[in-house]
């Protein structure tokens with residue numbers, strides 16, 4: 001592939017299944033977000049030295065946002081940084097894409113320099129200390145700090161980066177990929193899961209990479225051993241083992257396309273406070289292991305409530321598609337968010353399920369000492385629940401202090417409704433909503449190019 005091409009991958013919000021999704025027994029609901037990570041691949045260029053490849057990844061929105069890596073067949077495509085700065089996510093993508101495609105130098109001797117630009121939409125990061133500039137024909141935020149120093153909003157920038165960079169890098173080796181990402185989606189997903197786990201140094205559930213690859217889905221994880229059993233990068237058998245895992249092994253993963261009800265919108269509130277997902281996961285696991293069989297019962301109750309939540313959303317989606325008089329009554333009731341809501345099981349079923357989920361998470365918060373739904377978030381969610389147009393609200397993902405998710409009717413404007421209301425002073429509503437499609441080609445790559 002020799003012309004400019006661009007791809008993007010969505011962010012994520014885990015709405016049901018936090019913690020349980022680490023166990024393949026349980027299904028989760030993760031929604032793709034309109035905030036996307038973008039990658040622009042330039043035509044091949046040539047290095048002076050013909051015995052290796054150089055991959056230059058530039059993230060111009062951030063200070064020192066450029067990473068140069070050299071790889072060669074002789075060294076098992078182990079990336080060597082030639083720019084001084086390292087980015088583990090970029091490094092592992094390079095390592096795995098090259099080990100999967102195993103290019104030989106003769107085929108690429110005059111086209112062994114690959115240049116890729118990365119862009120991230122505003123919602124992924126705090127906009128403090130940034131300026132908005134027109135780049136190409138896009139308005140982007142440019143930060144005065146390094147990417148690692150810019151506060152993030154937890155929308156899955158690393159999963160989106162890994163997935164979209166895997167796609168862009170693979171497009172240098174597979175010419176047909178650019179115009180048919182769908183055909184290579186599973187390969188992109190599998191390579192991205194491997195790279196993301198290796199870069200993070202841990203094997204999470206992978207829901208975030210699955211959402212970046214496939215969009216809004218119901219998700220059940222793959223067995224961690226698939227990735228932990230891979231040999232060390234650089235070993236003589238790594239490339240073959242990786243290719244076997246990506247192309248031939250059954251991952252036993254569940255990825256079912258899903259979406260929020262058409263008549264409803266997802267609002268993400270950023271609370272400008274951090275959460276330590278790794279520490280939360282450790283505390284919950286310790287609690288789970290030390291409180292059996294009660295903890296198993298709590299998980300069973302959570303799983304049942306998660307299923308009722310997902311089913312309730314599907315029922316509302318079907319109702320909205322019916323577009324009949326009863327549908328209008330139900331959605332008007334959500335708009336009013338008054339006592340009439342009690343009349344409609346389509347509303348009460350969802351709210352009861354979320355109430356159970358929240359109650360179970362508060363129980364774990366208390367018993368495990370893990371701030372999944374700490375009291376300050378309980379108060380905020382209870383206040384959100386009273387707002388006009390709100391169907392339900394919850395703490396996404398691992399929970400903590402940094403975010404809330406609200407599902408509301410299309411016409412509601414939570415910014416206007418909460419402006420000046422002290423109860424919501426800690427909330428910054430992100431300019432993001434649900435977007436159901438996964439990684440894909442962008443139709444207008446020239447819009448990313450600074451003239």
Ligand SMILES: Nc1ncnc2c1ncn2[C@@H]1O[C@H](COP(=O)(O)OP(=O)(O)OP(=O)(O)O)[C@@H](O)[C@H]1O
Pocket residue numbers: 059087088089118119120147148152153154155156157158159161208
């Ligand atoms: N635009 C970018 N350019 C280069 N690297 C990026 C970019 N965005 C994210 N990254 C990499 O991803 C890292 C952040 O990933 P991390 O897993 O900590 O948070 P996240 O994926 O944004 O959110 P969360 O995992 O909490 O949902 C950054 O430190 C950087 O290494």
Ligand SMILES: C[C@@](O)(CCOP(=O)(O)O)CC(=O)O
Pocket residue numbers: 014017018019020021022154204205206207277281396397398399
């Ligand atoms: C706690 C966990 O189940 C979800 C974490 O979600 P988030 O990173 O807070 O969006 C961890 C995982 O699934 O890898």
